[in-house]
Amino acid sequence: MAGSTSNRPLRDALEDDIVTGRLSPGDRLDETTLAARFGVSRTPIREALRQLAAAGFVDIRPHRGAVVSAPEPRRMIEMFEVMAGLEGMCARLAARRLLPEDEARVKATLIACRKAARAGDTDAYYYENEQFHRAIYAASANGFLAEQAVGLHKRLAPFRRLQLRVRNRMRASQQEHEAIVSAIFAGDADDAERLITAHVSVQGERFNDLMSSLTKSPMKAG
């Protein structure tokens, strides 16, 4: 919607590199290097970096260049908290407004998750889980809300990746999915919101635990 210009492919390619982990938080984004890599001049690279900075994927400091955003643990937790809140809104609205096409999409993605979970295929589950959550965003019947949710989801992707294969998390996650969908299909907005908020908050809490365990053992390291 916003920022649809002809250097859009550049922006998308860089964003994808960040979201999928080919570029890691903290990595430097040298304009000349990127220009050479994409076979263009620095000008469109700069414009793409500015857009990514405005969207929060990149950090630009004056005269010191761009780096992939690497939020402090504190801010990270805040972001997960907002993510939980946005998903709560989505689930609440979905429970109130669910259209047949959205119901079908949610059902289909839930089944795909179930299949991946039973097969113990974490890679497949990661993908299907994302589809499931996007289906719920869409089911809110609020396109703007869905965009915000997708945007924040992307920003958090590099950090969720770190804690993907937590022991037995997949099975518990899928049980939560089932309960969430039951609530939405039953039109129980309060339950749907409560359940999905808890479901998403787990990620933030696990991240929190991870961070504090990392920052406590090496003394003042970092």
Next chain:
Amino acid sequence: MAGSTSNRPLRDALEDDIVTGRLSPGDRLDETTLAARFGVSRTPIREALRQLAAAGFVDIRPHRGAVVSAPEPRRMIEMFEVMAGLEGMCARLAARRLLPEDEARVKATLIACRKAARAGDTDAYYYENEQFHRAIYAASANGFLAEQAVGLHKRLAPFRRLQLRVRNRMRASQQEHEAIVSAIFAGDADDAERLITAHVSVQGERFNDLMSSLTKSPMKAG
């Protein structure tokens, strides 16, 4: 936070023009004209416009230039709905976490609103109302959430302006403020969220009414 570069003043100036209404939704943003106005070349102007586009203040279509964002009524309503949700989150968290300094700030801005309301000074009330809402965002003790709320608040400002001086709205608004603060100070998260969500939703609903009254009278106009 994001996008702090040396052409930041440009970005801020343009954003301010949009937020305060010096530029209206739909207005064309000619690069050469802007460059002349700010006494710079087109390059930094373009970068500022790209950032504003990524933040949603501006719409850019390839080879066709930038215009101040003019969302469809449908999208507008969606944005107000998300605003209500974000403020609900803020109030809920504020009720749970309120720190003394945030309590003081909320109290001070509430009193300023009360004063403006009693004086019947709509301009003052508009300003103090904004301060009040920002105080609640800050009281959430979630800096990221507060940023998101401020950002969306700014994007909606050009449209809230249209419905400012609705008859008697100021008095009702202030009564709602008082109830919201009571709930937050009492630590009643559910009430705080419910009250502020309703308070903000009123704006979206009024906007909705306004739009439908405008689009219904002229047949298929536009």
Next chain:
DNA sequence: AGTCAACTTATTGTATACAATCTTGAGCAT
């Protein structure tokens, strides 16, 4: 007279050149 097409004009998109700022490293003093 109306419509379509090609041309002119204006505006955006990209590349390159130059200026300003930061970083880095060597040399010197303490």
Next chain:
DNA sequence: ATGCTCAAGATTGTATACAATAAGTTGACT
């Protein structure tokens, strides 16, 4: 040896020139 100063190098920020695309206009043809 350590820290500081200053200069050389590298990188970002801005201006300008040129290329590509869209909009507006004039003219011919039906």
